[in-house]
Amino acid sequence: MPSKEDVLKFITENPDRAAKRDIAKAFNMKGDARIYLKDILRDLAAEGQVEKRTKKLTRPNALPPIAPLTITGRDNDGGLLAKPIEWSGTEPAPLVLLRRTHKDSGPTVGVGDQILAKIFANSDKGGTPYTGRVIKKLEKYDSSVLGVLRKLQSGEYRLEPVNRKQNEVSIDAEFLNGAEVGDLVEVTPHQKSRFGLPQGKVAQVIGSISSEKALSMIAIHEHEIPHIFPEKVIEQAENAKAATMDNREDWRSLPLATIDPADAKDYDDAVMAQPDTDPANEGGFVIVVAIADVSFYVSHGSALDHEALKRGNSVYFPDRVVPMLPERISNDLCSLREGVDRPAMAVRMVIDANGRKRSHSFHRIMMRSIARLSYNQAQAAIDGVLDEKTERVIDISLKPLWQAYAALKKARDKREPLELDLPEKKLILDDQGQVLKVFIPDRLDAHKLIEEFMIQANVAAAEVLESKSQPLIYRIHDLPSMTKQESLRDFLKTLEITLARGSELRPSQFNGILARVKDTDHEELVNQVVLRSQSQAQYNTDNIGHFGLNLRHYAHFTSPIRRYADLIVHRALIRALNLGPDGLTNTETGELPAIAQNISMTERRAMLAERETTDRLIAHHLAEQIGAEFQARVQGVTRAGLFVTLATYGADGFIPISTLGREYYHYDEAGHSVAGERSGKGYRLGDNVEVRLVEAQPVAGALRFEMLTEPRLLPASLQSHHKATKFSRKSDGRSKSRSSSRPGSRPSGGKPSHVSRKAKK
Known part of the structure; x- marks a missing residue:
């Protein structure tokens, strides 16, 4: 007959076959011996040394034989260490050392990946409690869709997703779950069809989209920010x-x-x-x-x-x-x-x-x-x-x-x-x-x-x-990369300011540049460009x-x-x-x-x-002011167009390059500007302009404007930059800026990176 210690050891080392029948078979226990085993298991449970999960017995705070894990780091020998994605035990989540042999043909994984793994109890008391073998790498998948409930003239209900990359979802009236038109809701799939839109049902009503609280909830859901404490x-x-x-x-x-x-x-x-x-x-x-x-x-x-x-x-x-x-x-x-x-x-x-x-x-x-x-x-x-x-x-x-x-x-x-x-x-x-x-x-x-x-x-x-x-x-905060240094150096040349070359830059050199433009028309422009040249601060060992x-x-x-x-x-x-x-x-x-x-x-x-929440909030506020005119400043210049920031609200918006005028506009990355092919007139980062609001999308936090201020003649140094850029493109047979600025073409591109002074520190 096995002792309690024998039974406990078997359960620990064999979590995938620890049902009462498996234990009896392992120790060849039949007839009246099963009653003896039942008494042992009852005693172990009373002592808190085992607990029953489904039909199997397991140690408290023990991992199941197969579990989803997150790879959190490496041990001193370079081996990958993982922890369970979800852990409800009373003790700290146990570590799993992932083992791999030359015969393994599983997926390549690294720190930060989520995996499904086969778990083995480790008998080595000095090592990690468990070892594991990767079964497969888990792909991130979220079946729910966040969006605004709309009603078509036909009477059909649709979900307009917050994320414009997601498809609309059709919702039957019986699955509205109390939601009303205009509500921000979370929808889960109901049934799939090979034809037409996917079907869904409302899982949660977050609130009216007219509420600012709903707008912040969009960001919370979209970025998967944990906001409810267990x-x-x-x-x-x-x-x-x-x-x-x-x-x-x-x-x-x-x-x-x-x-x-x-x-x-x-x-x-x-x-x-x-x-x-x-x-x-x-x-x-x-x-x-x-x-x-x-x-x-x-x-x-x-x-x-x-x-x-x-x-x-x-x-x-x-x-x-x-x-x-x-x-x-x-x-x-x-x-x-x-x-x-x-x-x-x-x-x-x-x-x-x-x-x-x-x-x-x-x-x-x-x-x-x-x-x-x-x-x-x-x-x-x-x-x-x-x-x-x-x-x-x-x-x-x-x-x-x-x-x-x-x-x-x-x-x-x-x-x-x-x-x-x-x-x-x-x-x-x-x-x-x-x-x-x-x-x-x-x-x-x-x-x-x-x-x-x-x-x-x-x-x-x-x-x-x-x-x-x-x-x-x-x-930590690294010095600007050599690429960003060179880009900044080219920009400063347009203002007849030099920046020394070399990898030993000091903040004092940037401060000297900022001091030169203090109280001039270029002050905010240069501050923005210097900011964008900086690396992003981060945490590191x-x-x-x-x-x-x-x-x-x-x-x-x-x-x-x-x-x-x-x-x-x-x-x-x-x-x-x-x-x-x-x-x-x-x-x-x-x-x-x-x-x-x-x-x-x-x-x-x-x-x-x-x-993004600030952008959505201001877009919602301005949605009723279509056609209104605003003072703004050019805060970003791309091949696709200009990003502007309203002086009153601090909101960012976009002006497609195709709407700037009837001539082609060429983009100069170094000069942070665009200029007309025939006139040489254009716009550059930092320009004060007047704009008219054309479109506001509160859910996406997007504003689109049209330019009211006439283009101005750019400095001679910038004109030479544009001519050089234009010549080099024609010489090799390419004309990307020409095609992207053709009237009627679709704008593309993203917002420039804004990193606050506080976040940098």
Whole structure:
């Protein structure tokens, strides 16, 4: 007769044949022996060592014999590591080492791919719990279609998809599920037909398309942004207990204050500064940046952690926020509220009178904010306009902060980071969710102060982790590629500005160019072109520095409520400095490259979704103003036409090149311009123009305009560029710009890339 240990071992090692009949057959148990086996299995179940899934027995938190997995990274030997796509176990999701032999003829897979795999329990206690063999690579497939419900004159209902690449769907009245014409709905397939449109039924009514909330839901669905927290995540957040003083220093007496936007709902950073009393550092300051201790509540492998990693970051729309963490964590336990004890990770930095850092140290603390201030409120106090709150903290908090910032600014000016002047527009909505106004908020010293304090804290985090040889995720920003440098150099020639050649560019060289065009007609144009020449910032475990900030070591540490990268850095600090038991684990350390890749993707996804929602919102607002005339600026030039941005709303729209005039227009990529073949007159990036709205598509967020401003004679340098381009095309028998600009031709092309100054950092 087998023992309980024998039976348990068999179930563990044979998950694909662990039904009671299989176990009895394996141990040759017949007759009364089956009653003995039944008793063993009952005891194992009572002890929680096995559980029944369908007709088979399995170990709790065990993977099934075949499971869909996501490849998350590699082990030290280069082997691929994977995790289950969906995991409902009480323990962290187990790792699977994918094995492959020379006989395998399966698909080629890599990090980030989703696969279906055969799972094998690993008897090697020192290795991964499971090994796996790839059965097939899973293709991404979404059967639902998001769109607007329309009714034809014939009485038939149709779905107009948000994604114009998808086909319309026919819906019978019996499958409307309460939806009304004009509603934004999610439709799933009902039946397929070889002829005609696919049939569907309404699965979910999201809301009227006239609602701004529906417009943000389009982006959420289209980009597959997780926006509903699973019950297990909510339950874990609601059951979280407030932090205690264990492993913490008591800093509740320090004058730490939060300075945030007036409409902020969570406060994850607090700051303070004091003159340094060390006689050897005359004129120096002690600066403290305290950041909410999210890692205390979100431990590796928990349901909260799994969901936060999947989201990667919070996403901010004009009408809503899709948070990375539930409100119980982000707006309550981890929000540094005024007068309330809150756990934090703090960095104490000592700087000299010229803003150079002399030392820094990290601490796990308990703090109590003395004041919650807005940027405008803090700035007004420094400018002499005090209210009841700022009068109380002006001397102990605000004045020392501004004095310390004055010192830091000296070091910043000497460092010379890239100083692009690109104001960010903000949308204000009314109670119905419609655009009320678009404005550019003032750029205050209060904003710059907090920004510089956060940058210095991020630098300190990267430096201390490097000094401890602790793996981490850096925030990196590469210098412009050689191709982009050459393109920028050609453009600047048209303005008689030179840019030195070589791979050792510095931000100061760009700043010199921007200074030359300051307060000229070319200022905004050059700022835009310099921005487009820059690489995109990203997360990576390999450090190449941050070109834009001109820093050699940089990691995101200051926003763990809304960025998973910062949570990783917090855990790395806890591990490296022995600040508690909840630091970065060995497993997590091995996954850092995959995590960096994932959160870089979610960041790009969020930026795109936010921009598209703004475009849809403004297109909806302008849909009733067809024929209206607007002042605009040319923000993009392509072979297909011009992209313009309205001065009033900041909305982007398109002017097909075929509508510009009766002559052919030639496109000059280096000069960012188009010019008429006969007249030599045209348009270029940065031109102020007048346009008329011809078409607005709110669902797609698309606006089409026609040009009202007559073309102007371009500078001589640009005319020579156009002639050279035209000659080279004719000499080799090609004339692409000619054919693409023929009246009546179909425009093509996409929007130029817009990367905000904040996102770059």
